[in-house]
Amino acid sequence: MLTIERQEIILSLLREKDVVTVKEMCEVTNASESTIRRDLTELEKHQYIKRVHGGASLLKKKREEPTLLEKSTINQQEKSMIAQKAASFIEEGDSIYLDAGSSTIELIPFLKDKSVMVVTNGIPHVQLLIEYGIETYCISGKAKRGTAALVGTKAVDSIKEYRFDKCILGINGIHLEQGLTTPDPEEASVKQTALAQSQARYVLADPSKFGEVSFANVADLAGVHIITTNGLSDEQQETISKQTTLEVVPL
C-alpha cells in the first residue's frame, strides 16, 4: 500500500470517528505501529490532524474541514440560495470583502453586472471573479493547503489597507454564547480583521452550523447579519434574533 493511500484512510477514519487509536489504524491499514506513527507525524506537520496520546484527532473538535471539492458538491444548491440572498443586499458601487470558502464562492455569479469591487483571500474566488469580469483585489498571505485560503500576519495587515461597505463571511460554528467560531485560528484572525474593516457584516451559514462550536473564536453574534435557510426551530430563530439579525431563505 502506498503512503498516500494509507494516509487517506487515516483521514477518512478520523472524519467518521473524531478520535482514532493507533491500534485501530494499524488494523485497518495492515501497517505497523511505527508506520502509522510516522504517518501521524507527517499529517500533523501539514496540519491535517492533531496527535493525542494513544492516537490522533482532527484539528477541529467535530470533524475535518472537508476539502473545497467535497464541500462544494454536498450542499451546493442550499449554499447557492443563501448566497443569492446575500447578493440581494449588495448595491451598485459597493466595495466588498469576500471570505474564502465554499459558501462565499457561490455568491460570485450573482455579482455579475453589479459593478462592485471585491477583495478576497480565496484563491479560487479570484479566478472566478475575474472570469466574471468583476474588479478583483487579492490580499497577500500564506496559502493554506486544503482550502486555498490566504492567512497569516501578512493577510491580516493586507486587509487593513482596505475599507469595505460590506463583508461576506463563511463560518463553521454559530452559538449563542460562543458566537462565531471556525477551526483554524489563523483564519479566525483574518475574519476578525475583515469584520473590523466593514460597515455591514454578513455571515453565510446553513442550519447545520447552528449550535456548533469550533476551536477558534471569531466574533460574537451582535452586529452581524446571519443568512441561512429554514431548518431552524421557531424557538432557535427567536433566541438568535434577539442577539442579531437573522435572514431566513425559504427552500
Next chain:
Amino acid sequence: MLTIERQEIILSLLREKDVVTVKEMCEVTNASESTIRRDLTELEKHQYIKRVHGGASLLKKKREEPTLLEKSTINQQEKSMIAQKAASFIEEGDSIYLDAGSSTIELIPFLKDKSVMVVTNGIPHVQLLIEYGIETYCISGKAKRGTAALVGTKAVDSIKEYRFDKCILGINGIHLEQGLTTPDPEEASVKQTALAQSQARYVLADPSKFGEVSFANVADLAGVHIITTNGLSDEQQETISKQTTLEVVPL
C-alpha cells in the same frame, strides 16, 4: 504499444482509482518498470499527474486529456525544459519569487521535494504550488483578467516586504538595446520590483522572444540569467553573452 496509448491507459487508471502503483501500471500495460517510470516523469512534467513514492496520483484539478496530449506539446514541452533548467539552479532552502505566466508555472513540478519557499503573483501558480505541498505566499494586488496575475501598487508594495534568493520571471521581449520588455506597464513594475528584491535573477524565454521589443521596459540585460532553448544563431548567442549570462537548453 504506442507511448501515447500507454499514457492514456495510465491516465484512465488514475481516473478510476485516484492512486495507482507502478506495479499495477506495469501489469496492465505489459510494459517494464523503466518505461512506466519514464511515462510518469513525462506526465508529471506536463502536469497531468502527481508522482508519489511507489506510484502516481491524479492532480486534483482535472485537465483535458486527449487533445492536449496529442497537440499542445511543442510549446509546452519547450517551456517545460526551460523551466527544468531554471529549477536546476534552485537550491534547498531558497526563497523564490515566481512570476505569473505560462512559462513559470512549468517550473512548479520541479520544485517538489526541494523545501523551498515561494512567493508568487500568479493565481494559478498558488493553486498548483499548494497541491505540491510547497510553502507558498501570495502577494496582494489587483487581479488582472486574462493572465490572472496580481499587479498594481499594492502588488509592488507587497513584494517589497520580501527578500528573495532567486527570482524567476517570464518575459515577452529580449533586445540588445531595449533590454527586457513586456506589454503591460503594470506587470513591468511588478517584475522590476521582484528583480530589485532578488539576489539572483533568472528569465525564462523561448527563442522567439529574442529581438522582440514590447511596450513597457522592465530592465536591461545586465545581471540577469536568461534561460532559453537553442534556436539562436551563434552570432546572436555571442552578442548577448557579452551583456549577460545565457543558458541554452539543448532540445
Next chain:
DNA sequence: TCACAAACAATCAATGTCAATCATTTATAA
C-alpha cells in the same frame, strides 16, 4: 507517592523504490 502498562521517539536492518546508465529492440529516414 509509587509501580505498572501503554504510548512514544530513536535506531537499525531488510525491503522497496528511484534515477541513471547501457545494451537491445523497434521505428524512421536516407
Next chain:
DNA sequence: TTATAAATGATTGACATTGATTGTTTGTGA
C-alpha cells in the same frame, strides 16, 4: 537496403520506506 534515431527493458547504486527493537516518557490507579 542501410544508417540513424527513438523507445524499451534490464541493471545498478543511491535513497526512502518499513517493521522490529530499544530505552524513555507519559498516563493511570493503587
